[in-house]
Amino acid sequence: MPFLPINSDDMRDRGWECADFVLITGDAYVDHPSFGTAIISRVLEAEGFRVCILSQPQTEEDYRRFGRPRLGFLINGGNIDPMVAHYTAAKKRRSEDAYSPGGKAGLRPDRATITYTQTVRRLYGDVPISIGGLEASLRRFAHYDYWDDRVRPSILIDSGADLLMYGMGERHVVEIARRLDAGEDIRSLTDIRGTCYAVPAAAYQPLPAAECPSYELVSAPTDSGKRQYAISCRIQQEEHDPVRGKVIIQRHGNRILVQNPPSLPLTTEEMDRVYALPYMRNYHPSYEALGGVPGIAEVKFSVIHNRGCLGACNFCALAYHQGRIISSRSHDSVVQEVEAMTRMPDFKGYVHDVGGPTANFRHPACEGQLKRGACKDKRCLAPTLCPAVKVDHEDYLTLLRRLRQVPGVKKVFIRSGIRYDYLLADPDERFFKELIRHHVSGQLKVAPEHVSDRVLRYMGKPSFKVYERFRQRFYELTKSDGKKQYLVPYLMSSHPGSTVEDAIKLAQFLKKEGLHPEQVQDFYPTPGTISTCMFYTGLDPATLQPVYVPRSPREKAEQRALLQYYRPENRQTVLAALQKAGRRDLIGTGPGCLVAPDPQSRQAAPRKPVDKKKYSRYSRKKK
Numbered sequence: 225m226p227f228l229p230i231n232s233d234d235m236r237d238r239g240w241e242c243a244d245f246v247l248i249t250g251d252a253y254v255d256h257p258s259f260g261t262a263i264i265s266r267v268l269e270a271e272g273f274r275v276c277i278l279s280q281p282q283t284e285e286d287y288r289r290f291g292r293p294r295l296g297f298l299i300n301g302g303n304i305d306p307m308v309a310h311y312t313a314a315k316k317r318r319s320e321d322a323y324s325p326g327g328k329a330g331l332r333p334d335r336a337t338i339t340y341t342q343t344v345r346r347l348y349g350d351v352p353i354s355i356g357g358l359e360a361s362l363r364r365f366a367h368y369d370y371w372d373d374r375v376r377p378s379i380l381i382d383s384g385a386d387l388l389m390y391g392m393g394e395r396h397v398v399e400i401a402r403r404l405d406a407g408e409d410i411r412s413l414t415d416i417r418g419t420c421y422a423v424p425a426a427a428y429q430p431l432p433a434a435e436c437p438s439y440e441l442v443s444a445p446t447d448s449g450k451r452q453y454a455i456s457c458r459i460q461q462e463e464h465d466p467v468r469g470k471v472i473i474q475r476h477g478n479r480i481l482v483q484n485p486p487s488l489p490l491t492t493e494e495m496d497r498v499y500a501l502p503y504m505r506n507y508h509p510s511y512e513a514l515g516g517v518p519g520i521a522e523v524k525f526s527v528i529h530n531r532g533c534l535g536a537c538n539f540c541a542l543a544y545h546q547g548r549i550i551s552s553r554s555h556d557s558v559v560q561e562v563e564a565m566t567r568m569p570d571f572k573g574y575v576h577d578v579g580g581p582t583a584n585f586r587h588p589a590c591e592g593q594l595k596r597g598a599c600k601d602k603r604c605l606a607p608t609l610c611p612a613v614k615v616d617h618e619d620y621l622t623l624l625r626r627l628r629q630v631p632g633v634k635k636v637f638i639r640s641g642i643r644y645d646y647l648l649a650d651p652d653e654r655f656f657k658e659l660i661r662h663h664v665s666g667q668l669k670v671a672p673e674h675v676s677d678r679v680l681r682y683m684g685k686p687s688f689k690v691y692e693r694f695r696q697r698f699y700e701l702t703k704s705d706g707k708k709q710y711l712v713p714y715l716m717s718s719h720p721g722s723t724v725e726d727a728i729k730l731a732q733f734l735k736k737e738g739l740h741p742e743q744v745q746d747f748y749p750t751p752g753t754i755s756t757c758m759f760y761t762g763l764d765p766a767t768l769q770p771v772y773v774p775r776s777p778r779e780k781a782e783q784r785a786l787l788q789y790y791r792p793e794n795r796q797t798v799l800a801a802l803q804k805a806g807r808r809d810l811i812g813t814g815p816g817c818l819v820a821p822d823p824q825s826r827q828a829a830p831r832k833p834v835d836k837k838k839y840s841r842y843s844r845k846k847k
Contacts, residue, residue, distance in 0.1 A: 229276045243276040246293045250302035250336035251323040253279040255504040258523040266501040267394045280331045295404045297344050300357025301336040313748040326515030341383035352410040356389035361545050362752030364390050366439040368760040370749040375443035378481045386410045388420040395487045418487030428480045438475035450761035457757040458765040467597030489551040496557040526577035529558050533581040534589040534604040538684035539755035542581045548598040550585045555623050566632035579640025586619045606684050617655035638663045644694040645686040660701050664709050671714040675733045682721035717783040718774045719747040720758035724805050727783040744787045789818045
């Protein structure tokens with residue numbers, strides 16, 4: 225099966241006079257199930273709809289390439305938020321874009337979904353427009369925008385689209401397509417799960433709903449406005465559940481944003497059908513001369529076996545996008561995908577990953593999640609494991625064993641995050657042992673994130689003692705297996721709640737363990753997360769209590785530098801941070817010190833005049 229049409233010639237070669245849908249994306253066109261554009265387009269194709277791909281349009285001529293589609297435009301900003309694709313946490317422009325041809329930066333606009341939608345509306349008038357993908361999903365309500373340093377309205381209001389699809393979109397995009405095809409007006413599609421729409425306040429028919437504070441309230445740059453923002457964030461997080469979640473509304477001036485409850489997770493059979501579609505598993509060949517698309521490298525020979533994340537860390541948007549209820553594919557489905565990989569000419573025998581948001585989840589946390597939904601007032605794993613959580617790696621272990629037996633497969637690695645607290649809670653160590661024996665490529669990346677339990681609570685992570693127990697057992701099992709393998713901890717600086725003193729504590733841990741992390745993630749306030757709410761408001765939305773937030777570029781630089789204290793270019797920044805914190809005991813050449821003092825400070829102090837009486841022969845002898 226070939227790639228979907230990317231130009232009018234491709235469309236005519238298929239005998240199409242026009243497309244049913246034109247899908248506009250901020251990424252290069254990559255037909256691989258790790259890319260949302262590929263999944264949505266193939267799902268619609270399987271339903272009999274004609275879909276054309278318009279990737280990274282630049283000019284009006286690009287937008288006119290396929291003409292007016294019969295049923296409408298589908299628009300997304302790409303696999304990651306375009307602002308994250310363009311800027312570092314320090315708001316510096318990135319020089320590369322892994323999701324563009326040749327890794328070239330600047331081929332998508334900032335806030336691409338808004339730009340694409342407004343251009344389509346200007347050129348095509350009242351054509352149906354549905355927006356989706358990560359950018360739309362995480363910006364569906366009024367949200368703090370780190371790059372503007374202000375609260376922006378819902379992206380649905382900002383862009384002028386008709387519908388917003390949030391979360392994983394297979395179910396709702398098919399329902400939208402079928403109903404448009406049946407002649408319904410897109411403005412009448414107000415009852416589809418996983419979507420948002422906006423109506424004039426005067427025309428709104430009240431529904432049983434949870435109401436967030438209005439855009440006008442949450443956007444006010446005052447203490448009161450920030451408190452209202454934190455309340456809004458809490459409501460959105462609490463109701464983001466497909467079983468018990470309510471309709472949520474938020475007023476934006478004379479319009480009301482309405483969010484329907486999330487779409488139900490796909491069943492195993494539905495997921496199997498999605499991943500069995502005829503993906504080419506590569507970027508479009510037109511990019512070959514431009515250097516390909518770098519973003520395919522990490523996922524081309526990887527398999528997604530699950531969705532959802534019951535961990536739900538506060539700084540991560542995945543649970544808010546995919547939900548906390550785990551859904552998974554059948555073993556046969558995953559095995560068939562790996563077998564197809566082995567027939568690809570550039571497959572070398574290595575499956576790079578069998579994972580998802582978190583690799584070692586295969587089933588919902590407990591039976592209650594499927595009956596009553598995920599708990600509103602507590603987490604499954606943090607700060608401690610809920611007694612109701614069913615910990616079981618048997619199904620995942622069986623799947624991995626099958627994959628290791630596929631002809632042509634030399635190694636099956638796990639590079640998605642392993643939730644080590646969940647792993648340790650399993651009294652059966654077979655998965656732990658086989659993980660070390662078969663599925664680690666020399667280094668296992670895990671995410672303790674910090675050593676301060678107070679900071680970890682704000683992150684939604686378990687106590688650092690849990691990581692220490694995991695680390696000890698990992699090395700015990702590694703040694704008993706006769707292997708030399710290492711843990712690579714992911715660490716984060718400047719998260720809300722973290723002080724310079726906390727960063728110093730983390731640096732001391734790294735010094736003690738002899739760890740020199742090459743990469744350190746400075747906290748990045750991306751839309752839609754609880755941690756971003758803390759960053760903006762200075763409040764914990766769960767309790768509305770104050771949270772310390774390192775905001776100044778200077779303090780953020782100090783916290784980051786402390787995690788890489790050993791680098792010469794960080795030395796002066798680390799010295800300043802230690803002096804400011806009153807930790808001069810860590811400045812020196814001793815084994816526990818982080819940096820040496822400045823050369824001038826090492827010079828001997830001027831001698832004081834000698835008191836001859838004090839240092840008489842008698843006094844020296846006596847001493």
